[in-house]
Amino acid sequence: MNYHFNFAPILEQWPLLLSGIGLGLLLALVSIAIGSVLGLVVAFASRAPSRWLRSLAFTWISILRNLPILVIVLFLFFGMPQLGLSLDKITSFVVALSLYASAYMAEVFRGGLLSVPQGLVEAGQAIGLTSLRIKRYIVLPIMFRNALPAFGNNFISLFKDTSLAATIAVPELTFYARKINSETFRVIEVWLVASLLYIVCCYAITLVLRAMEKRLVLEKA
Amino acid sequence: MTPIVEVRDLHKRFGELEVLKGIDFTVAEGEVVSIIGASGSGKTTLLRCLNLLEEFHRGDVLIGGEAIGYHLRRGQRVRIGEREVARQRAMTGMVFQAFNLFPHMSALDNVTLGLTKVRGMPRPQAVELADHWLDRVGMLKRRDHRPSQLSGGQQQRVAIARAIAMSPKVMLFDEATSALDPERVGEVLETIRSLAQEGMTMVLVTHEMRFARDVSDKVVFMEDGRIAEQGPPQRLFLNPESPRLQAFLKTSSF
Numbered sequence: 001m002n003y004h005f006n007f008a009p010i011l012e013q014w015p016l017l018l019s020g021i022g023l024g025l026l027l028a029l030v031s032i033a034i035g036s037v038l039g040l041v042v043a044f045a046s047r048a049p050s051r052w053l054r055s056l057a058f059t060w061i062s063i064l065r066n067l068p069i070l071v072i073v074l075f076l077f078f079g080m081p082q083l084g085l086s087l088d089k090i091t092s093f094v095v096a097l098s099l100y101a102s103a104y105m106a107e108v109f110r111g112g113l114l115s116v117p118q119g120l121v122e123a124g125q126a127i128g129l130t131s132l133r134i135k136r137y138i139v140l141p142i143m144f145r146n147a148l149p150a151f152g153n154n155f156i157s158l159f160k161d162t163s164l165a166a167t168i169a170v171p172e173l174t175f176y177a178r179k180i181n182s183e184t185f186r187v188i189e190v191w192l193v194a195s196l197l198y199i200v201c202c203y204a205i206t207l208v209l210r211a212m213e214k215r216l217v218l219e220k221a
Numbered sequence: 222m223t224p225i226v227e228v229r230d231l232h233k234r235f236g237e238l239e240v241l242k243g244i245d246f247t248v249a250e251g252e253v254v255s256i257i258g259a260s261g262s263g264k265t266t267l268l269r270c271l272n273l274l275e276e277f278h279r280g281d282v283l284i285g286g287e288a289i290g291y292h293l294r295r296g297q298r299v300r301i302g303e304r305e306v307a308r309q310r311a312m313t314g315m316v317f318q319a320f321n322l323f324p325h326m327s328a329l330d331n332v333t334l335g336l337t338k339v340r341g342m343p344r345p346q347a348v349e350l351a352d353h354w355l356d357r358v359g360m361l362k363r364r365d366h367r368p369s370q371l372s373g374g375q376q377q378r379v380a381i382a383r384a385i386a387m388s389p390k391v392m393l394f395d396e397a398t399s400a401l402d403p404e405r406v407g408e409v410l411e412t413i414r415s416l417a418q419e420g421m422t423m424v425l426v427t428h429e430m431r432f433a434r435d436v437s438d439k440v441v442f443m444e445d446g447r448i449a450e451q452g453p454p455q456r457l458f459l460n461p462e463s464p465r466l467q468a469f470l471k472t473s474s475f
Contacts, residue, residue, distance in 0.1 A: 122274055123321035123380075127335035127387055128311025130303060137334060141325050218324045218369065 009184040010193050016180070020173035021197055027172065028159040030094055035101025035158075036109075036151075042102060043109035057106070064103035069161050072096045077168045093165045101158055108150040112143035145216050152209035156202050163198075173197060223286040225250050225391050225422045226271060232279035233266055240266050241277065242446040248391065248439075251420045255433035255454075258443035259469060264426045267443070268393050271424065272313040273306055284312045285390045311339055314384030318396040320376040322368040328355060328379045329364040332386050340387065354382040358412050374405030378412050385416065392416070394425040430473045434458045442466045 010017075046057035064072070073096045077089060087095065116139050124134040163174035177194040181187055226248035233241035240263045248254050256264040269275040271282060273290050282289050289309045291298050301309075322331050332351035336342045342350070355361045358378040368376050377397060385392060394413065398406045410432050417423055417436050427433050433440055434454045441451040444465045450457060461467045 117321075119317060119319050119321040120323060123315075123317065123323070125274060125307070125310055126272055126313075126315035126317075127383065128307045128339040129335070130307045133338055137338065138323055142323075145325060218367075 003188070005189060006186060007189050007193065009186055010180055010189050013176070013180050016176045017173060017193065017197060020171060020176040021201060023170070024159060024162040024165075024172040025201070027090075027094060027097065027162045027165060027170070028155060031097035031101050032105070032151075032155050032158055034094070034098035036105045038098065038102035039105025039107075040109050042106035043113060046106065046110055047113060061103045061106050064099055065107075067100075069096070069100050070164050070167065072100055073164055073168060089165075089168045089170050093162075093168060093170050097158060097161065100161075101154065104154050104157075105151070108147045108154065109143060111150070112147035113139065115146045116142045142218070145218050148209070148213050148217055152206070152213070155209070156205055159202065159205065160198065222250065224248055224283075225252075225285060226424065227283040227286075228267075228271075228280070229283075230280040231267070231270060231277055231282065233263075233270060233275060233277045240446050241270070243280070244446075244448055246441055246448060246451060248422060248424055250422055252438045253417045253423045253425070253436055254439045254441060255437040256424065256426045256441045256443060257428075257430065257433055257469075257473075258449075262443040263446045264443045265395055268395050268424060268426050271391075271393055272310050272315055274310075274315075276300070284309065287312075307339070311335070311387055312390050314387055314389035314392045316377070316380050316384055316392065316394045316397045318399050320368070320373070320380045320400070322376050322380055322383070324368050327365045327367060328360060328371070328382075331368070331379055332383045335383065335387050350386055351382070354386040355379070358382045359408075372405060373401045374408045377401065377405075377409045381409075381412055381416070385421070391422040391424060394423065394427070396426055396428065398427070398429060428473075430458070430470070442469065444469075 042057045042060055045053045046061070048054055048057075073093060076087070076096045077092045080087065080092070120138055120142070121134055124138045129137070162172050165172050166175040166178060169175065173194055177190050181190040184190070224247040226246075228244050228246050231241050231244040232239065244263075244267055246254070256267065258264050266275055270277045271284070277290070281291075287309070289312075290306070291300055293299070322328075323334065326334065329348065329351055332354060333344070333347040336347035336350060337344060340347075352361060352364065355364050358381055360375060360378050360382065363371060363375065368379070371379065381392075381397075397413065398409050401409060406429070410429065413423070413425070414432075414436050425433070425437070437454050439451060440454045440457045442449050442457060442461075442463075442465075444463075450461065450463045450466050457466065458470065461470055
């Protein structure tokens with residue numbers, strides 16, 4: 001092998017790379033936030049007394065979980081304007097990622113709800129709490145703690161999925177890496193740096209989440 | 222005087238299965254009543270009807286003279302609303318077999334939750350009252366511990382404090398020592414005994430026959446969804462009348 005590595009032309013572009021990774025993180029954060037709120041609603045709907053609500057929730061989950069994320073992204077960005085709904089590329093991508101996240105978070109929260117023992121709900125009833133307060137002070141806090149590890153895994157997946165935003169020219173890391181690639185032709189170097197940035201970021205997120213889990217996840221009594 | 226608990230012709234079904242087939246009994250103020258009987262005789266279901274954790278299909282349960290769970294509207298029996306159910310549940314205190322402490326809260330917060338959110342007590346006052354009851358059950362030193370950091374006996378004592386701090390008219394114990402390691406049973410029974418001696422009205426579902434005999438004013442023996450025999454413990458344990466109770470006592474360990 002006689003390849004001479006030259007990272008200089010890539011590293012010169014560090015402001016672009018950093019802003020790319022920043023945007024990727026932001027997209028993932030906003031999407032998981034919206035996806036979690038939607039997912040929570042869907043999770044409660046999936047356990048509602050009304051059969052109509054339950055089947056709505058299961059339809060929602062099974063449609064979104066069985067669509068590739070790239071298809072949702074392209075459908076929203078290129079398809080929706082045909083139906084008269086044009087969104088700018090960043091909004092469109094956030095909507096796509098949030099919808100996608102909502103199905104996965106709904107499953108996470110559904111599992112979390114099932115993990116709250118009925119005895120704790122009864123203990124809340126026995127001291128005279130109404131069902132809304134039981135949800136607020138007992139079920140939700142325990143559910144969130146139990147769901148934290150799965151939440152972390154989903155967040156990392158979503159962050160990696162933000163690279164798909166490059167396909168609709170959202171200026172995140174993959175978009176800039178491609179741009180620098182075509183300007184400098186340092187193919188290996190560009191994708192090495194981009195890969196390294198993704199790995200470092202994901203690992204950092206893992207560490208933060210692990211620290212949170214250590215504090216919040218409940219040991220078995 | 223109005224009894225604290227009055228149960229009249231109580232019937233309860235699970236689907237087709239009738240588990241309570243007409244129960245009548247009363248608990249006077251300051252009285253300690255133990256409910257004994259084989260598994261499946263309906264004793265836990267009866268206890269759970271007293272705080273509406275189970276619905277019932279016929280008959281009345283009165284706590285402090287107030288009929289709970291249902292009222293009559295134009296001759297029809299109608300279940301009362303959720304807020305009313307919650308208010309009526311707070312008239313009784315329940316201690317569960319599996320403790321059921323809230324695992325994400327300290328012992329102290331387990332006790333203050335009901336005081337602040339149900340009784341509407343300001344936090345400092347709730348903490349003061351919770352400390353008083355935690356001290357009373359010997360758990361004040363561990364008020365900041367999570368349930369997972371406590372032994373079963375300690376968790377159950379916190380659960381007793383959580384229930385009694387709400388100043389219920391009657392305390393209900395559902396096999397409160399059945400899930401405990403044998404060496405932890407004594408501390409919980411001691412706690413219950415001392416509350417009984419202070420005049421707390423109590424209904425206990427228990428398999429601890431010796432304890433039921435020593436601490437109760439009245440013992441109720443259930444058999445197949447009915448009360449087969451009830452009366453003072455000396456009479457039931459020394460001179461059981463029904464053959465069923467005689468047989469049951471022979472197989473129970475003291």
